[in-house]
Amino acid sequence: xSIAWFEPVAAVLLIPNVSAAVLAALPxxxxxxxxxxxxxxxxxxxxxxxxxxxRPQPGPYVLVDDLNIVFxxxxxxxxxxxxxxxxxxxxxxxxxxRLTPRYLRFYHAMYQIMMFGMNLAxxxxxxxxxxxxxxxxxxTTVLMVGIYRTHAALEAAWKYFILGSVGIALALFGxxxxxxxxxxxxxxxxxxxxxxLLIQHAEDFDAPLLxxxxxxxxxxxxxxxxxAPLHAWLPDAHAEGPTPISAVLSGLLxxxxxxxxxxxxxxxAANPAAIAPGPLMVTIGLVSVVFAAFMLYRRRxxxxxxxxxxxxxxxxxxxxxxxxxxxxxxxxxLHMVMHSLSKSAIFYAVGHIAQIKGTQRISRIRGLxxxxxxxxxxxxxxVVAITGLPPLGIxxxxxxxxxxxxxxxxxxxVALVFGLLLAFGALALRLTSVAFGRPRGSSASADAxxxxxxxxxxxxxxxxxxxxxxxxxxxxxxxxLLG
Amino acid sequence: MQMHxxxxxxxxxxxxxxxxxSFMMLYQDRLYSLLNVFAIHALVLxxxxxxxxxxxxxxxxxxxxxxxxxxxxxxxxxxxxRIVKQLGIHRDIxxxxxxxxxxxxxxxxxxxxxVLMLRVTAEAGPLAREDLAFALSVVLLGLLVMVTRRNxxxxxxxxxxxxxxxxxxxxxAKGMPLVVEISVAFxxxxxxxxxxxxxxxxxxxxxxxxxxxxxxxxxxRR
Numbered sequence: 001x002s003i004a005w006f007e008p009v010a011a012v013l014l015i016p017n018v019s020a021a022v023l024a025a026l027p028x029x030x031x032x033x034x035x036x037x038x039x040x041x042x043x044x045x046x047x048x049x050x051x052x053x054x055r056p057q058p059g060p061y062v063l064v065d066d067l068n069i070v071f072x073x074x075x076x077x078x079x080x081x082x083x084x085x086x087x088x089x090x091x092x093x094x095x096x097x098r099l100t101p102r103y104l105r106f107y108h109a110m111y112q113i114m115m116f117g118m119n120l121a122x123x124x125x126x127x128x129x130x131x132x133x134x135x136x137x138x139x140t141t142v143l144m145v146g147i148y149r150t151h152a153a154l155e156a157a158w159k160y161f162i163l164g165s166v167g168i169a170l171a172l173f174g175x176x177x178x179x180x181x182x183x184x185x186x187x188x189x190x191x192x193x194x195x196x197l198l199i200q201h202a203e204d205f206d207a208p209l210l211x212x213x214x215x216x217x218x219x220x221x222x223x224x225x226x227x228a229p230l231h232a233w234l235p236d237a238h239a240e241g242p243t244p245i246s247a248v249l250s251g252l253l254x255x256x257x258x259x260x261x262x263x264x265x266x267x268x269a270a271n272p273a274a275i276a277p278g279p280l281m282v283t284i285g286l287v288s289v290v291f292a293a294f295m296l297y298r299r300r301x302x303x304x305x306x307x308x309x310x311x312x313x314x315x316x317x318x319x320x321x322x323x324x325x326x327x328x329x330x331x332x333x334l335h336m337v338m339h340s341l342s343k344s345a346i347f348y349a350v351g352h353i354a355q356i357k358g359t360q361r362i363s364r365i366r367g368l369x370x371x372x373x374x375x376x377x378x379x380x381x382x383v384v385a386i387t388g389l390p391p392l393g394i395x396x397x398x399x400x401x402x403x404x405x406x407x408x409x410x411x412x413x414v415a416l417v418f419g420l421l422l423a424f425g426a427l428a429l430r431l432t433s434v435a436f437g438r439p440r441g442s443s444a445s446a447d448a449x450x451x452x453x454x455x456x457x458x459x460x461x462x463x464x465x466x467x468x469x470x471x472x473x474x475x476x477x478x479x480x481l482l483g
Numbered sequence: 484m485q486m487h488x489x490x491x492x493x494x495x496x497x498x499x500x501x502x503x504x505s506f507m508m509l510y511q512d513r514l515y516s517l518l519n520v521f522a523i524h525a526l527v528l529x530x531x532x533x534x535x536x537x538x539x540x541x542x543x544x545x546x547x548x549x550x551x552x553x554x555x556x557x558x559x560x561x562x563x564x565r566i567v568k569q570l571g572i573h574r575d576i577x578x579x580x581x582x583x584x585x586x587x588x589x590x591x592x593x594x595x596x597x598v599l600m601l602r603v604t605a606e607a608g609p610l611a612r613e614d615l616a617f618a619l620s621v622v623l624l625g626l627l628v629m630v631t632r633r634n635x636x637x638x639x640x641x642x643x644x645x646x647x648x649x650x651x652x653x654x655x656a657k658g659m660p661l662v663v664e665i666s667v668a669f670x671x672x673x674x675x676x677x678x679x680x681x682x683x684x685x686x687x688x689x690x691x692x693x694x695x696x697x698x699x700x701x702x703x704r705r
Contacts, residue, residue, distance in 0.1 A: 128661040132668060139672065162638060165672075166626060169645050172665070173622060176652045179659050180604070180611060188658035208603035 008053055009062055011046035012072065012119045015039055020112035024105055029094055033087035036108050040083040043115060044076040058196040063125030066478050071259050072122045074337055078251045078344050079115050081452035085348045086111070086244035088449040092355045093242065098148055107147060107242070114140040114248070121256050127175050128193045130260055134171070137256055138164050138224065141249060145241035156236035163223060163233040171220025171260075177213035178264070181205040195263060199270055207273035214277055217264045218284070224257030226311045227318060228288035238307035239360065243351030246303055250310040251344035255336060258314065262321060262482065269324075269483045281322025282412065288315025289419035296426035301360045302350055305430060306343065309386060312423050313339045319416060320401045321482065323408070329479035331400030334467075338393040338460055339386070345456035346382035349375050352448040357441040362430055367439030372446055376435050378453050383431045385460050387424045393463035490538045497531035498617035498651060502593060505624035505644055509589050510582045514567045514636055518560045521640045525555035528647045535654045544654055547666045551650065554670050555643065563636060580631045592623040614655030621648030643673060 019039035026032050050072065055064045090107070093099040099107065117137030124130040142164060146157030175193075182192040185204045191197050202210075223230040238246045265277045292312035299305035317339070320332030352375055353368065354360045368376030385392040398420065405413035504524045511517040529552035536544030580588075596619035604612040625645025629638050646669050653662045 126661075128665070132661070132665070135668065135672075158635070162629065162642070165642055166629070166645075169622065169642075169649055172649050173619070173652060176649075176656050176659065177615075180615070180656050183656070183658065190660045192658075193660055206604075208605070212599065212603050 008046050008049045009056060009064060009123055012043055012050075012076065012123065013116060015043045015046060016112040016116035016119065020109045020116065023112060024109035027101065027105070029091065029101065029104055032105065032108050033090060036111060037080070037083045037087060039112060040076070040080040040115065043119070044073075044080040047072045047076040047119075058125050058194075060190055060194050061126050061129055062123050063196060064123060065481075066474065067262070067481055068122045068259070070333065070337070070474075070478060071255060072119060074340055075118055075122065075252050075255070076115070078340055078456075079118075079248065081455060082244050082247050082251070082344060082348075083111070084449055085247065085351065085452045086242075088447065089242065089244055089351050089355070092447065096355075099242075103147055107144060110140045110144050111244075114144075114253075118252060118256050122259060125195050126190075126193050127178060127195055127198070127263075130195075130263070131168075131172055131175050134221070134224065134256055134260055135168050137253060138168065141237070141241075141245060141253060144245045145237045147242060148240070150240070152236075153240040156233075156240035160233040160237045163230070167220045167223030167230065169220070170216050170223070174213045174216030174220055174264075177209055177216060178267070181209040181213060195267070198267055202267050202270035203272060205271055205274075207271055210268060210271055210274045214264060214268050214274070214280075218261065218277075218280060221257045221261045221264075222284060225254050225261065225314050225318065226288075227284050227314065228291045228311065231288070231292075231311050234311060235304045235307040238310070239301050239304040243303070243347055243354065246307070247344040247347035247351070250307070250347065251340040254310065254314050255340060258317065258336070261318075265321065266481070266483060278322045278324050281318050283322075285315045285317070285319030285322055286412065286415055286419070288312065289319065289416060290422070291315075293419045293422035293426065296423055297429075299426075299430070300362055302354065302362050302365065302430075302434070303347070303360050305362065305427075306346055306350065306386075309423065309427065310339075310343060312419070313343070313386070316398065316401065316416070316420075323401075323405055323412075324483055325404065325408070326476065326479045327404035328401055329482045330475050331397050331404060333475050333478060333482075334463070335394065335397035335401065338397055338463060341456040342382055342385040342392070342394060342460050345453045345460075346379065346386060348449075348453040348456075349379040349382055352446050353379065356444055356446055359441070362434060364441050365434050366441065367437050368435050370436075371439045371443040374450055375446055375448060378450065378457065380431065380435050381457050382453075383427055385457065387427050388420060391461070391464045393460040396464055396467075490534075494531065494534055494538065494655075495613060497527060497534060498614055498655075500527045501531065501647065501651060502617050502620045502624070505621050505628075505648075506586070506589055508628050508640070508644060509585050509624065509631070512582075514634070515564065517637055517640055518563050518567070521644060522556050522560040524644055524647060525551050525560075528650060529556060531651060532654045539657055541658070543663050546663050547650065547654065550666055550670055551647070554674075555647070559643065559673065563640070567636060579633055585627065585631050589624055589627055592627060593620040596620045596623055611655055611657065615652055618648045618652035618655060621645070621651060624648075639673075646673070 023032050023035060050064060050069050056062060114137050117133050117140060121130050121133035121137060124133055142157055142161045145160055146153050179192050182198050182205060185201045186192040186197055226234040238249055268274050268277045289312050292308045292315060295308045296305060299308060317332050317336050320328045320335060357365050385394055388394045388398040402413055402417055405416060504520060504527060507520050508517060511520055529548045532544055532551055533548040536542060536548060597616050600616035600619055601612060604615060622645050625641050625648055628641030628644060632638055632641060650666055653659055653665060
């Protein structure tokens with residue numbers, strides 16, 4: 001029995017590690033790109049098996065519960081589809097000489113180490129280990145953002161590195177404070193960092209210390225989520241790195257930091273004397289939504305535009321979790337999944353478009369549905385999804401969030417809807433010029449892989465029309481866990 | 484007075500010394516002198532961590548102290564010295580804000596962290612309380628160094644002093660696990676990312692480590 005439960009977690013962590021070593025050693029693009037896909041698929045399958053095999057008992061380092069299974073499966077799935085997209089994207093980058101084979105090895109190895117870091121953050125039951133894992137994931141993305149070594153890419157990587165390090169430092173300080181709060185109750189040493197033990201004793205913790213800790217954690221991990229006053233790294237990092245990295249940054253890495261934040265939110269909510277984490281998260285989320293919505297109007301770079309859209313959506317999700325309650329939490333979870341799927345689909349489309357047109361300037365891309373119907377309509381569908389139009393999945397999650405907010409705090413709901421409409425306007429405006437109108441720029445045929453994009457979009461469409469009952473019960477259960 | 488107060492006083496002095504040296508960093512206007520001050524900062528940190536290892540009877544903390552001493556107080560400053568020399572940037576540091584406002588801001592930050600930490604940690608032991616307050620001051624002053632400098636090398640120095648504050652906090656929290664691992668991870672982070680890759684690349688591409696030069700290449704100019 002012990003082997004039966006341990007394997008999936010070990011596999012989710014070991015496969016990326018081993019394949020990183022192999023990919024760093026092997027030459028040749030075709031082989032390594034395929035190996036990358038195979039390794040990502042294997043990790044995804046291992047993650048899926050978490051559903052069927054018996055869960056491990058929460059140990060000092062590893063925890064599997066209903067909450068993090070959702071994150072792990074989503075993470076490995078998008079990791080897998082992105083690896084398929086990456087294979088065709090990278091082929092083009094090699095042809096144009098933007099990447100050399102040596103850098104490619106580095107890229108693939110880093111990709112797998114990043115997957116490892118993210119999975120480790122999800123399964124860790126130890127708040128120190130979780131911090132280390134988030135750090136690993138961040139550092140690998142810093143390196144990948146700078147991989148083109150152009151002026152702009154280096155600036156983006158430097159900015160990301162500096163702001164990310166400050167975030168990391170604040171989060172560590174918060175983690176130390178949580179330990180200090182837990183030590184008198186749980187006892188000295190390792191146990192005072194184990195999340196499942198912390199949550200059992202949370203009500204006895206020193207509340208003021210916990211409050212300060214949460215402020216630091218919110219600022220620290222919030223930097224990584226890309227919340228409004230701390231978001232400055234995010235648009236640059238998205239715009240200047242390779243597009244597969246933009247897709248995983250938006251779709252996955254932001255979720256990792258969000259997950260860390262949620263764990264501490266649950267911890268704080270378990271202590272009646274501590275401040276309620278909800279209002280803080282609602283405020284910072286709402287500020288992000290409105291701010292990002294305004295910023296969307298001034299974008300001239302297509303990847304940068306969708307990066308701001310990610311800030312907006314992370315704002316919505318943090319807002320939803322801040323509101324709390326079964327309905328808003330359900331909406332937040334669903335929104336997180338839908339956003340990951342549709343935003344990475346958009347980046348798959350944008351990646352190929354930018355390669356064909358040779359530019360990311362919005363003004364130089366016109367009439368995509370005429371010249372490249374598949375990519376063009378894929379992008380249109382993606383943007384329709386991300387702006388929250390029915391019948392796609394994001395409409396449903398946004399509807400849930402807004403309606404549950406209306407029932408409890410109508411004014412907040414009005415502000416949120418205002419932000420959503422603003423963002424919708426900006427994206428619709430840009431989309432019409434990019435997708436329709438007289439074609440401009442190169443109309444060379446695309447050597448693209450459409451499968452990942454349409455896989456994501458059809459999942460989003462299905463979720464918008466019909467959510468399977470087991471999934472609904474699962475999410476409802478997790479929503480209750482989140483309080 | 485009492486027996487334990489000597490241990491308390493010494494760790495207090497060392498932690499307070501770190502805050503003082505952080506202040507000294509704020510008004511250094513030459514890169515070389517900034518690096519020297521940072522070396523002293525790391526040295527005091529090493530002493531402080533070693534003292535904590537001694538009074539807490541936690542031998543693994545000596546590793547952290549040794550890392551601080553060898554890596555941060557010796558290797559990094561020497562390496563940065565060489566980089567500065569090679570790049571020929573040993574002229575004045577371009578501070579965004581003047582010395583006066585910076586010092587005032589630093590005092591405000593220290594006052595803030597004292598008020599905040601001493602108030603919220605009323606139930607923790609006095610040693611941990613004041614250690615945390617000092618550590619937060621060092622962290623905030625490190626942040627201040629980072630935002631008031633435009634030069635990549637001095638931003639890195641600011642980050643390292645910030646990280647020293649974190650190590651101080653972690654070692655002050657009695658019995659905290661993973662401290663050694665975290666300090667090793669930070670050292671690797673600093674060594675690889677900062678020196679190896681970023682400065683090398685920035686030097687290669689820009690002939691300058693002035694981060695403001697990077698602003699000209701923003702992806703989004705009209």
